[in-house]
Amino acid sequence: MDRFTRNYSIILTVLVIALFAWVLHENPEVSKLNKLLEEDQELINYPYPFRVLSLENGIATLGSPRSVEFPAYRTLGILFPHLAGRPPNDPELTKAQQELARIQQKARAIVMASAKARSVKWQLDKNWLTMHGAQILVE
Numbered sequence: 001m002d003r004f005t006r007n008y009s010i011i012l013t014v015l016v017i018a019l020f021a022w023v024l025h026e027n028p029e030v031s032k033l034n035k036l037l038e039e040d041q042e043l044i045n046y047p048y049p050f051r052v053l054s055l056e057n058g059i060a061t062l063g064s065p066r067s068v069e070f071p072a073y074r075t076l077g078i079l080f081p082h083l084a085g086r087p088p089n090d091p092e093l094t095k096a097q098q099e100l101a102r103i104q105q106k107a108r109a110i111v112m113a114s115a116k117a118r119s120v121k122w123q124l125d126k127n128w129l130t131m132h133g134a135q136i137l138v139e
Contacts, residue, residue, distance in 0.1 A: 029055050029116050036110050043107055047079040048100075048128070050107035058118035060111045063125035064104065070124055070136060072097045078132045 001009075033052040037043055043050055054061045065075040076096045077084030086093045108120045126136050 027055060033060060033111055033114055033117070036114065037107055040106070040110060043103065043110075046103050048075075048103075048125075050104070052111060053123060055116060058116070059121055060117040060119070061121045061123050062107060062111065063128065064122040065125055065129060066100065067122065067124040070129060070134065072100060074134065075129075076100065078129065078134060 030052050033055065037050055037052070048065045051063050052060050053063055065079065066072040071088075073083075073086070073088045073093055076093055077086075079100070080096055083090075083093050083096055104122075111117050111120055124136075129136055
């Protein structure tokens with residue numbers, strides 16, 4: 001191997017390693033908040049894994065399986081397959097929706113209890129939904 005090829009290979013390898021490190025790096029504060037969420041037994045037992053996606057300027061962004069783009073009744077059909085296809089006003093679906101809201105508020109309260117988060121912003125977890133068979137319209 002000539003000198004140029006060797007140096008080029010070394011530089012390219014260092015750049016690829018740096019890129020992977022940058023992509024895979026998680027803010028330590030985000031890791032701490034996610035650890036708090038993972039310590040709550042009720043959240044752990046819920047079928048959707050609530051996670052902090054980012055923390056910037058005191059605003060914690062949490063993933064959510066529901067939003068205006070993707071209504072709760074569709075989410076609940078994924079979380080609880082026996083509820084799939086039921087009409088939005090079904091009593092069992094309504095009860096499950098109230099439970100989802102309660103669990104989501106509990107995740108919010110855990111994050112807000114930390115000194116690092118002043119507010120919470122919810123972001124539709126399109127990746128999780130897609131991995132579970134949901135079709136989401138991309139804007």
